[in-house]
Amino acid sequence: MRVEYVNPFVESAIQVLSSTVSEYVKREELFLRPKMCPAMGVTVIVGLAGQISGRVIIDMSRETGLKIASTMNDETLTEYDELVVSTITELANMITGKAVTWLTELGFQFDITPPALFIGDNIQISGNNVEVMVVPIELPQGRLEISIGIKEK
Amino acid sequence: MSGEREEHNQGIKKDGTPYKVLLVDDSVFIRKQLAQILTSEGYEIVGQANDGVEGVDLYKKLAPNVDMVTMDITMPNLDGISALEQILAFDKKAKIIMITALGKEELVRKSLMIGAKNYIVKPLDRNKVLDRIISALTK
Amino acid sequence: MSDSIAASNLNYKDLMQRQQSNGRFVSAGSQANKKSHEYDFKIVSFMLGQQYYAIDIMAVKEIINASRFTRIPNALDFVMGVLNIRGEIIPIINLAKMFHLESDDAADVERQIIVIKIDSLSIGLVVDKISQVIPLHKSDIQPPSPLLGGINERYIAGVAEINSRLYVILDIEYIFSDKEKAKHSTLPQDTDLNEEFFTFFCNQTEELANVHINEFNREAFTKIYVDYAKETNLTQMPKLDGATAQNMAAKFASQYTGVMWDKPYTDYFTEAVIRHLATVCSDEIRVLNVGCGSGYEAYTLYCLLCDQIHGASVRMLAADSNLSSISAAPNFELSSSQIPSWISKDKYFVRLGENSYKIKREVTDQIYFEFHNATNIESYNRVFDLVVARDLSLAMSADDFRSFLAGVSSKIVSGGVLVLGDNEHITELKGFDKVENNHLIIYRKN
Numbered sequence: 001m002r003v004e005y006v007n008p009f010v011e012s013a014i015q016v017l018s019s020t021v022s023e024y025v026k027r028e029e030l031f032l033r034p035k036m037c038p039a040m041g042v043t044v045i046v047g048l049a050g051q052i053s054g055r056v057i058i059d060m061s062r063e064t065g066l067k068i069a070s071t072m073n074d075e076t077l078t079e080y081d082e083l084v085v086s087t088i089t090e091l092a093n094m095i096t097g098k099a100v101t102w103l104t105e106l107g108f109q110f111d112i113t114p115p116a117l118f119i120g121d122n123i124q125i126s127g128n129n130v131e132v133m134v135v136p137i138e139l140p141q142g143r144l145e146i147s148i149g150i151k152e153k
Numbered sequence: 154m155s156g157e158r159e160e161h162n163q164g165i166k167k168d169g170t171p172y173k174v175l176l177v178d179d180s181v182f183i184r185k186q187l188a189q190i191l192t193s194e195g196y197e198i199v200g201q202a203n204d205g206v207e208g209v210d211l212y213k214k215l216a217p218n219v220d221m222v223t224m225d226i227t228m229p230n231l232d233g234i235s236a237l238e239q240i241l242a243f244d245k246k247a248k249i250i251m252i253t254a255l256g257k258e259e260l261v262r263k264s265l266m267i268g269a270k271n272y273i274v275k276p277l278d279r280n281k282v283l284d285r286i287i288s289a290l291t292k
Numbered sequence: 293m294s295d296s297i298a299a300s301n302l303n304y305k306d307l308m309q310r311q312q313s314n315g316r317f318v319s320a321g322s323q324a325n326k327k328s329h330e331y332d333f334k335i336v337s338f339m340l341g342q343q344y345y346a347i348d349i350m351a352v353k354e355i356i357n358a359s360r361f362t363r364i365p366n367a368l369d370f371v372m373g374v375l376n377i378r379g380e381i382i383p384i385i386n387l388a389k390m391f392h393l394e395s396d397d398a399a400d401v402e403r404q405i406i407v408i409k410i411d412s413l414s415i416g417l418v419v420d421k422i423s424q425v426i427p428l429h430k431s432d433i434q435p436p437s438p439l440l441g442g443i444n445e446r447y448i449a450g451v452a453e454i455n456s457r458l459y460v461i462l463d464i465e466y467i468f469s470d471k472e473k474a475k476h477s478t479l480p481q482d483t484d485l486n487e488e489f490f491t492f493f494c495n496q497t498e499e500l501a502n503v504h505i506n507e508f509n510r511e512a513f514t515k516i517y518v519d520y521a522k523e524t525n526l527t528q529m530p531k532l533d534g535a536t537a538q539n540m541a542a543k544f545a546s547q548y549t550g551v552m553w554d555k556p557y558t559d560y561f562t563e564a565v566i567r568h569l570a571t572v573c574s575d576e577i578r579v580l581n582v583g584c585g586s587g588y589e590a591y592t593l594y595c596l597l598c599d600q601i602h603g604a605s606v607r608m609l610a611a612d613s614n615l616s617s618i619s620a621a622p623n624f625e626l627s628s629s630q631i632p633s634w635i636s637k638d639k640y641f642v643r644l645g646e647n648s649y650k651i652k653r654e655v656t657d658q659i660y661f662e663f664h665n666a667t668n669i670e671s672y673n674r675v676f677d678l679v680v681a682r683d684l685s686l687a688m689s690a691d692d693f694r695s696f697l698a699g700v701s702s703k704i705v706s707g708g709v710l711v712l713g714d715n716e717h718i719t720e721l722k723g724f725d726k727v728e729n730n731h732l733i734i735y736r737k738n
Contacts, residue, residue: 001662001663001664002660002661002662002663003615003618003619003621003622003661003662003663004622004661006615006619006663007619016276019276020276030615030663032613032663032664032665032668034665034667034668034671035671069182072182073182073185082181083181083182083185085181086179086180086181086182086183087181087182089180089182090180090182090183090275093254093275094254094255094275094276096254097254097255097257097275098254098255100255101255101258104258112254114227114229129670129671129673130671131664131665131668131671133663151673152660
């Protein structure tokens, strides 16, 4: 992934998570993966368009998803109802949106498409021949993996 | 985000009745957040819509008993900007405030040119939401 | 299984009886008066090369003749293969080779094999000629002489002189049992040793300098090790500290690593690589620089290509998996002393201050710096005329390096050039021809 893209995504993830979920956000070492492979149970996919094409994927366990949604709504949520789904989707929207704003300021033309949330252990992502940068994040609610795969047109 | 606001119940008009707000947003989460913030200040939520089509319909049904609309920009069926246009075409005095994620600056600019009163960027900050709304109401 | 065990398996008891009937019994020097049936144990003797060896008969299960062993890919070089003996699969070891003695290695010759059993493990030992079973007294055995060449002292249980013939008795349990090995704290002290020292040296370098030593760079490290051993007068297991390990890895590094390249290296490169590219490329030269670090190599290549191929535009993708290095690359700044004289400062740099220069924006715009993993070259949706990947084998395992090479192979155009590190060595790169050059390691895609 183009090196200029790295920081906006990492920083926006940290900032959004620390302001909406928990101030105890711990980022672990970034790493690279040969493709997107969400596997933790709950997956939000946000599309990127513009001068590039790509995807941002936020992957977490079912339990972590519920805990995060509970924190963000300030109430205990126990199942994947509309509120939980929309909360997690919104979180992905905010993280990606902030990153894209920064990238726009740096002169890159990016746009985001509305996020979609999937629940399931073996989500297959099509058109997946792109290297992926993974930002692993530890929260008191559990672990998140934010994967970003971007292809230049 | 706890407010240190001195002015209490900004959602109550001088005549003692609450400002009436219509929420248009496809995200239950955002609607819930807005409702929480607004009702705590005395505003009354008179309706909630899940997309632009519903939002326009609901506005037409409720008018003139709506003082303020919060309008998400990215929504299915009918996006926030088109809904904004349709509501303003129906009622050019309508007070509409746009809700947007970061990264949509171009669309915000467009909304303001069309006639939105203000905008709020997600994630929602209680103080910012209240400031922007009251300033839009009293503009 | 293509084993073929000789029908007439030799039995060691038969063998012993034959020896007895021949009357050629023990008459070892000092014990000559003892009666022949008084012995402490028996040994089976055999030849490796010109020398007689023996092992304790208690470890011997049977003796067989066989040829055509099933070969095992990637096995150690002294493992000749495996053999199926009545349903049991046993490894066959060429003892001479294991001890680095000269031996006949022909594949299909029928061999005599001593099958031994250590703990529950059966092993077949290929030996040159089994001669006889000999009963021995403990006192017949003398400690091994340090002067005995060939086999490591610690593998030897002792030496016996019988009928004026010297038998080296191997400590077979020690050789093949890990448990035993752990008990012995004494360290090897002869030629074999170099190999163990070298392994140790490599392990320490890998660990402390955070590099991989593998088949693509081991040869160079052997030389580095030999120099190190000479320099430090190495007599015991090497013990490297962090700085030394880093230093060893640095010795491997190609010329001008982490700095802008200078003459004459740039001349060699121009001569061997750019001249060729100029004949195969049209107006655009597509370059992939893998392991570009903070940009020295990428910018060097850019300047060199622009200088040497007039009118061509250079489009470069420069990748590194070290995020902090590559992050610095787009804002490349140097002091004037870091810019070699062949590079025109005015053409490629903007002067920032007294002594500092920054690469021009228009140069950076032609280079796409990427946080990218070299094992994943196939994810690129473009092809390249030139791939420069120096010393990448140091940063990855042999398997990863192989997949890197496969990736490069799929993304380089026919006639394209791959440049590896000065000290890297690939025995065979499919689809490429090695270009003979004294200064650079160059492969050309067919």
